[in-house]
Amino acid sequence: MTLRTCLFIGLSLSCICFANAQQDFTQYVNPFIGTSNFGATHPGAIAPRGMASVSPFNVAGDDTDLEKDSRWLSNPYVYENSFLTGFSHVNMSGVGCPDLGVILSMPTTGALETDHLRYGTTYKNEIAKPGYYSVELDNGIKTELTASTRVGVSRYHFPAGKANLLLNLGLGLTNEHGAVLKFNSPTEVEGSRMVGSFCYNNAESAYPIYFVARVSAAPENFGIWDKPATYNGVEAQWMTYNGKTRLKEQFMKEVVGDSIGAYFNYDFKEATQVTLKVGISYVSIANARENLDKEVGASDFDAVYAETKKAWNDKLGVVEVTGDDRDDKTIFYTALYHTQIAPSILNDANGEYPEMNTRKTKHTGGTRYTVFSLWDTYRNYHQLMSLLYPQEQLDMVNSMLAIYDENGWLPKWELNATETFTMVGDPAAVVLADTYLRGITGFDVQKAYKAMLKSADTREANPLRPGIGEYIDLGYVSYDSHIKGPVSTTQEYNIADYAIARLAEALGDKKTAKRFDQRALSYKKLYNKKSGFLQPKMGDGSWYEPFDPLAGANFTENPGFIEGNAWQYLFMQPQDIEGMIQLMGGNQKFEAKLDALFKQGQFDMANEPDIAYPFLYNYLPGKAHKTREKVDELIATYFTNKPAGLPGNDDTGTMSAWLVYAMMGFYPMTPADPGYTLTQPQFEEVIIHLNPQFYERDALVIKNERSRESEASGTFSLNGKSLSTKYVDHKTWVEAGEVIFK
Structure with a gap:
C-alpha cells in the first residue's frame, strides 16, 4: 500500500511546557560507543566542553603488545586493548591525529616502580557514564574518575598494605620534549608538560599545559623521579611557617626533563580511599591552582560528580525523544553527548587564556573555545549547535573572530591557540555565514565579512587558501x-x-x-x-x-x-x-x-565529503523514499550500541551530529543555506527545547505517525499547503511549534 506522506506545521500552537527536570538522560549515554573501529572517542570522565578530562590510558601497551597499540595514537584508549598504564587528565575525543593524552596518574601496590611497562596492569569491570568512569585494576585497586570543567578528580580504593600514587609526565600521545615538576608540600605538586605536535606537523608550536595536583592523604614518603634516578622527599627537612609547610633544605624538590614524575608512598593499615585533584590551565600554574580552588576546592568526589551529572542532564535534556527501543535512545543521546565535548573551553575560571600563536595572556568576557576541526564540522555540526545550543555557537563564532584579531586570519584547524593547518579549504567562512543567516547575529558581522574576503581574495602568502x-x-x-x-x-x-x-x-x-x-x-x-x-x-x-x-x-x-x-x-x-x-x-x-x-x-559513511549524499534523492522527483530507506539502512549498519558503534572517526562530533539530525528526521543539506531537507524521524516523538533568547517559540514538537515499514511517497504539506520539495527553511522550522509526519 502507498500512503500519502504529509507534514503539518501548526503555527497557531500555543506555548508548550515540558517538565524534563526530573529525567535522567545520562542513563541513555554509553561512552564506550566509538572506542573501537577507529572512532577515537574515550570513555573517561569529562564535563560538558571540559578543558580537563580523566581517561583510562591503555595505548602504551606492554612489551609484547607495542606493535598493535602503535596504530592507535590519536586517542588515549582503545576498547580492545587490555593493558592500562594510567589515567590521563588532558585529552581530545574523536580526532584523527595524536596530541595531548598527558599528566597521567596511576595507583599501584607493593614496592615503588616508575617504569610504566612494569607498573601497568590489566583490568576488568569498567563502568562509564557522562562525567564518571570506574574500573577494577588487577593490582587490587578500584579507581573512580570524575571531572569539573577544568579539574580532574580521581578516587582510588587502596587495599591494606604498601601502595603508591604516581604522577607521570613522561607519557603522552606525542613526543614533545620537556616537563617541569615541583613539590610545594607532601600533598601538593605543580608543574607543566609540553604538548602541541598535532599530526606531528607543527613541532615548533609546542606549548605547555600547567597543572596543580593535590592528594587527600599525607604520604608516608614522597619524591620525584628523573629516570633512572629517584629522589626521596622525606629525607629532607621541612618546617612550618605561617601555617604553610615548606622545605627547609633542598632535596631536589623540582625537576626538569622528559621522563619525569612524582610519587606518593603509603603503607595502609586498612583499606583506604585517596582522592587526587588535578587543576589544569593553558595560562599558568597560578591559574591552574585557582581553577582547582574555585571549581572543586574542598568538595568531595561525589559532590563533584553530582554537579557534573546535572550539567550533562541540562545539556542532553535540550532534546527529548519518545520510543520503545532503548538502543535507539542510547545511540541518539550518546551522539548528542559526543557533540558536547569539542569545541572545548580554553579560558580559565578567571577569564584568562593564551593569545593565538604568541600565547600572551588575554582576557575574555565570555567563553573562549578551542579545538576547531572545521573541515569536518562546517558541514553539519555548527548548524546543529545553532539550533540546539545557540549561545554556545555564538561564543564559538566570537572565538573565531578573536582568533582573527590575534592572528590576522580566521582559523582552519585551531587547537589550544595554535593553528595546525590540517586539511584543505576555507571552512571558517562557511560557519560564520551560516550562523548569521540562521539568525544568530550577536557578533561583529562586518568584521567577519572582512575576514572572509581577506582569505578569499589575498593572492600572496595566504595560509588558508x-x-x-x-x-x-x-x-x-x-x-x-x-x-x-x-x-x-x-x-x-x-x-x-x-x-x-x-x-x-x-x-x-x-x-x-x-x-x-x-x-x-x-x-x-x-x-x-x-x-x-x-x-x-x-x-x-x-x-x-x-x-x-x-x-x-x-x-x-x-x-x-x-x-x-x-x-x-x-x-x-x-x-x-x-x-x-x-x-x-x-x-x-x-x-x-x-x-x-x-x-x-x-559511499563511505566515515568520510565527511559524502555524508550528505543519502539526502540527494530528495532532490529527484518521486525518489524521496530512497532517502528514507538509505538513511534507515545507514543508521542500522553503522551506528550501534557497541564500542564499534561509529562508522569511524567521530571527527569532533561531526559523525554524531549526522546521526542526531538523521534520527530527528531532517538534515542541513547546504552549508550557508539555512534550511533542512526532510526524512522520517526514528522516534515516535521528538521535542526540541529551543532557547527563548534566540527563538520565538520555546519548543518544536516532531511527531511521527507514519509506519517505518510503509512505502510512502508523495508530497509534504505545510499548513495544509502542498510543498513541491521536501525542504523547509530554518525560520519556518523553528517557528512551527508542531510538525507531524503522516
Whole structure:
C-alpha cells in the first residue's frame, strides 16, 4: 500500500511546557560507543566542553603488545586493548591525529616502580557514564574518575598494605620534549608538560599545559623521579611557617626533563580511599591552582560528580525523544553527548587564556573555545549547535573572530591557540555565514565579512587558501600547483565562496554576491563528461593522466583528492545541487550514478565529503523514499550500541551530529543555506527545547505517525499547503511549534 506522506506545521500552537527536570538522560549515554573501529572517542570522565578530562590510558601497551597499540595514537584508549598504564587528565575525543593524552596518574601496590611497562596492569569491570568512569585494576585497586570543567578528580580504593600514587609526565600521545615538576608540600605538586605536535606537523608550536595536583592523604614518603634516578622527599627537612609547610633544605624538590614524575608512598593499615585533584590551565600554574580552588576546592568526589551529572542532564535534556527501543535512545543521546565535548573551553575560571600563536595572556568576557576541526564540522555540526545550543555557537563564532584579531586570519584547524593547518579549504567562512543567516547575529558581522574576503581574495602568502591566485584565474587549482588534493581544494573553495555570496547578499553587497556566486560554480570546469567524474586538470587546461576514479579510497594517495576518491567527491556540490543534476545529464542519469555509488560500495559513511549524499534523492522527483530507506539502512549498519558503534572517526562530533539530525528526521543539506531537507524521524516523538533568547517559540514538537515499514511517497504539506520539495527553511522550522509526519 502507498500512503500519502504529509507534514503539518501548526503555527497557531500555543506555548508548550515540558517538565524534563526530573529525567535522567545520562542513563541513555554509553561512552564506550566509538572506542573501537577507529572512532577515537574515550570513555573517561569529562564535563560538558571540559578543558580537563580523566581517561583510562591503555595505548602504551606492554612489551609484547607495542606493535598493535602503535596504530592507535590519536586517542588515549582503545576498547580492545587490555593493558592500562594510567589515567590521563588532558585529552581530545574523536580526532584523527595524536596530541595531548598527558599528566597521567596511576595507583599501584607493593614496592615503588616508575617504569610504566612494569607498573601497568590489566583490568576488568569498567563502568562509564557522562562525567564518571570506574574500573577494577588487577593490582587490587578500584579507581573512580570524575571531572569539573577544568579539574580532574580521581578516587582510588587502596587495599591494606604498601601502595603508591604516581604522577607521570613522561607519557603522552606525542613526543614533545620537556616537563617541569615541583613539590610545594607532601600533598601538593605543580608543574607543566609540553604538548602541541598535532599530526606531528607543527613541532615548533609546542606549548605547555600547567597543572596543580593535590592528594587527600599525607604520604608516608614522597619524591620525584628523573629516570633512572629517584629522589626521596622525606629525607629532607621541612618546617612550618605561617601555617604553610615548606622545605627547609633542598632535596631536589623540582625537576626538569622528559621522563619525569612524582610519587606518593603509603603503607595502609586498612583499606583506604585517596582522592587526587588535578587543576589544569593553558595560562599558568597560578591559574591552574585557582581553577582547582574555585571549581572543586574542598568538595568531595561525589559532590563533584553530582554537579557534573546535572550539567550533562541540562545539556542532553535540550532534546527529548519518545520510543520503545532503548538502543535507539542510547545511540541518539550518546551522539548528542559526543557533540558536547569539542569545541572545548580554553579560558580559565578567571577569564584568562593564551593569545593565538604568541600565547600572551588575554582576557575574555565570555567563553573562549578551542579545538576547531572545521573541515569536518562546517558541514553539519555548527548548524546543529545553532539550533540546539545557540549561545554556545555564538561564543564559538566570537572565538573565531578573536582568533582573527590575534592572528590576522580566521582559523582552519585551531587547537589550544595554535593553528595546525590540517586539511584543505576555507571552512571558517562557511560557519560564520551560516550562523548569521540562521539568525544568530550577536557578533561583529562586518568584521567577519572582512575576514572572509581577506582569505578569499589575498593572492600572496595566504595560509588558508593556497593556490588562490590560480583558482581565481583558472577557476580551479591545478595538478601543476603541487597543492595536495587540487580537485578537493577547488570544491572546498567553491563551497566557501557560496557562503560568502550568501552573506554578501544578506548584507546588501550585490556586486560581491554576484562575483562569488560565479566563483562557487567553477567546479564544472573539472567535470569530464567522458568519464563522468570530476578530474584533476593541468594548468594548461588538459586533463591529468592517468585517471583512476577508485584511487584514493581508504586514505591511499590520489593526485586529485584529499582522503577520498573521485566517487566520494563526485556529488560534493551542496551549493549547486540542481546544477549538478543537469551537468550529469538530468534526473535519471544522476539517480543512476547515485545508485551506483552505493551499489559499488564507494559511499563511505566515515568520510565527511559524502555524508550528505543519502539526502540527494530528495532532490529527484518521486525518489524521496530512497532517502528514507538509505538513511534507515545507514543508521542500522553503522551506528550501534557497541564500542564499534561509529562508522569511524567521530571527527569532533561531526559523525554524531549526522546521526542526531538523521534520527530527528531532517538534515542541513547546504552549508550557508539555512534550511533542512526532510526524512522520517526514528522516534515516535521528538521535542526540541529551543532557547527563548534566540527563538520565538520555546519548543518544536516532531511527531511521527507514519509506519517505518510503509512505502510512502508523495508530497509534504505545510499548513495544509502542498510543498513541491521536501525542504523547509530554518525560520519556518523553528517557528512551527508542531510538525507531524503522516
